[in-house]
Amino acid sequence: MDQSATLIETPPGPGSVQDQASTAGTAAPHEHSHVSFQEGLELECGVVLAPMVMAYRTYGRLGPRADNAVLVCHALTGDQYAAETHPVSGKPGWWSRLVGPGLPIDTDRFFVICINVLGGCMGSTGPRSARPDAGGEPWGTEFPPVTIRDMVAAQAKVVSSLGIERLFAVVGGSMGGMQVLSWAATYPERVFAALPIATASFHSAQNIAFNEVSRQAIFADPDWHGGRYWADGLVPARGLAVARMMAHITYLSEEALTRKFGRRVQRDPIAKADAGAPLSLFGEMFEVESYLRHQGSSFVRRFDANSYLTITRAMDYFDIAMDHGGDLSAAFVGTRTRFCIVSFSSDWLFPTPQSRAVARALNKAAANVSFVEIETDKGHDAFLLDEPEFDRTIRGFLSGCAEHAGLATPTTDIPTVP
């Protein structure tokens, strides 16, 4: 079944206006499905961002009681195209493996929503959007700092605009998992089940350090132009590529890199002919280098540098316990949400002890929580890769929760929203 055929046109919510998201910058303009909020949103920093546009995609059909919605939250470099061909890269959606008819997040059963985060660059309001007071000029580095909680508050408005009061589930990995935790802490009554994957309740010093280096790599690029690169039709492609390359290493495990590439070498296509080119020895380069360069260069074609800065900053500031007097369990006291925490044994970016700490805090808050560590050598990226035990965990947890929630079993004949 063609997944794009499961896509429905969502009705504009109350008080929303359908319009074209600003796409200043270098990416090919693309009309993203979205909803606009004229009243905007007051951010944690105090700035009111108005109007606010949120771009999103949906898969499956909303049931008559609007009780089968699953919000999928994307990670740092993800976007709303979770389960269909990406309009810029032409590649399959980042969670096509998991979201679709008959798949663990079953679109025959669930109405799946995926929203580009606030501060992103795929249609939601972000640094690339025109600021209201500047005659069409993009925000750029003047875009106000957003937090994970701001992202979640913006998503909550989209969810409401779709006529959904309570989400059956909120699911996401990495920064998506941060959003899941923030949803459960901020809107406990609106989340029946929460599935935070490969994540933590705060960003560690090491993760902040990696993010800072990636930001410095962007600042070091001459085409950065103090953040106003769009003014000259430029992108800080080299800096952004370096940032992506470094981050990509942290997404994989040492074992995965060794298994995939080891120390295999290949002919260096540019060798020493160009003195400015990578220095090679005996005209060779390692395959892992070639792979990373590809990762870097393909990323810059689809991502905005100012969004990268904004979103990494939001991750760095994420610390749920800090918002609750230093006690993580206090964030979840009295919650009726059912939690399933998933970590991966070889993930060194969000290592298992960080997930276990979340599970422990939820236990202390007397929450309904299960915790699964998946044995894998694929590292942090395992949540995006073929990992059968992970798939079974997601499917099992959602099925069990659906039963508790009294959701209809899958059928091809669920009545649609009137």
Next chain:
Amino acid sequence: MDQSATLIETPPGPGSVQDQASTAGTAAPHEHSHVSFQEGLELECGVVLAPMVMAYRTYGRLGPRADNAVLVCHALTGDQYAAETHPVSGKPGWWSRLVGPGLPIDTDRFFVICINVLGGCMGSTGPRSARPDAGGEPWGTEFPPVTIRDMVAAQAKVVSSLGIERLFAVVGGSMGGMQVLSWAATYPERVFAALPIATASFHSAQNIAFNEVSRQAIFADPDWHGGRYWADGLVPARGLAVARMMAHITYLSEEALTRKFGRRVQRDPIAKADAGAPLSLFGEMFEVESYLRHQGSSFVRRFDANSYLTITRAMDYFDIAMDHGGDLSAAFVGTRTRFCIVSFSSDWLFPTPQSRAVARALNKAAANVSFVEIETDKGHDAFLLDEPEFDRTIRGFLSGCAEHAGLATPTTDIPTVP
């Protein structure tokens, strides 16, 4: 006792010429003690590098039988100033903690030699040196690729020039440890004891990947100028700083970063006033960011970008087993060198299993080997930091070997070389 007082002027070796090392580039010119080899060295790539200058420092006195020499090999960003105030940074030598009178590498007993690696930028021939055929023009990116074995061959010439046939010990951490292993494999008769620390017999895919990102960061800097930055009196400071910042994260453990900085914030000195400056949230930055920026900026004042490229490449190509038909133990068959392999439990750049593999190969080769994993949360950098069990290990191993070698016990009255 003032450590600098233990420094002796070493006599020029046979056939060597004392001259001023080339210091083209941006670092303040500084006359480094050195020895020149007019005949140069044939590198593994086939290029004959002639003349070749090697800068070095010595501490302690060579005994009458020239049997008490300890070669200390420095790591990627280290240099020959192991145990005295650094002439550029003004900081204590990188191993002042370990090398000195009464210290684990006891200069009352041993004659310690530390040599700037071939390809370096503190006086030894490297990319900053004038190439013989270019009228004083530096080599820059045209500097031939060197290997760890080339570095060791160059050191061997220095050692011979000092009238030393056999080294009592070769000691070093990280890339210094690679040199120790290469010494033992290449010149087994010239090494009585070998102490490779926090190292491996090959550079892993993950380590190659990190090095590649650091190289790309340098290439991304506009002041890189295709490697000819010196021509305009520039240095690719931003790129080199990014490279250093990233590498620095890999030198520490997650625990060490958390202990040192956690998520503490401080006022961002530049905040959002400068649009090109790091994006901060609420005018704050994390202490770990401030620390990394300092690491980056202080590094560029003392290191040459082309040397960074040359030396990281040498590390990437290091693979002793590959030089012996894929069998690491074959590199050490028949060796009489005594080995002590040291790893650190929280080192994720050169993790313990890589050291254990070296110990296993040495066992297979029937070598005399001991292996110690030091429990610490300080990560790879532990070999440079206060770690009492590590100090005891070094002292104990060297003392035991000295006894076996029949070395005189420490005295203030060892007769000097005639």
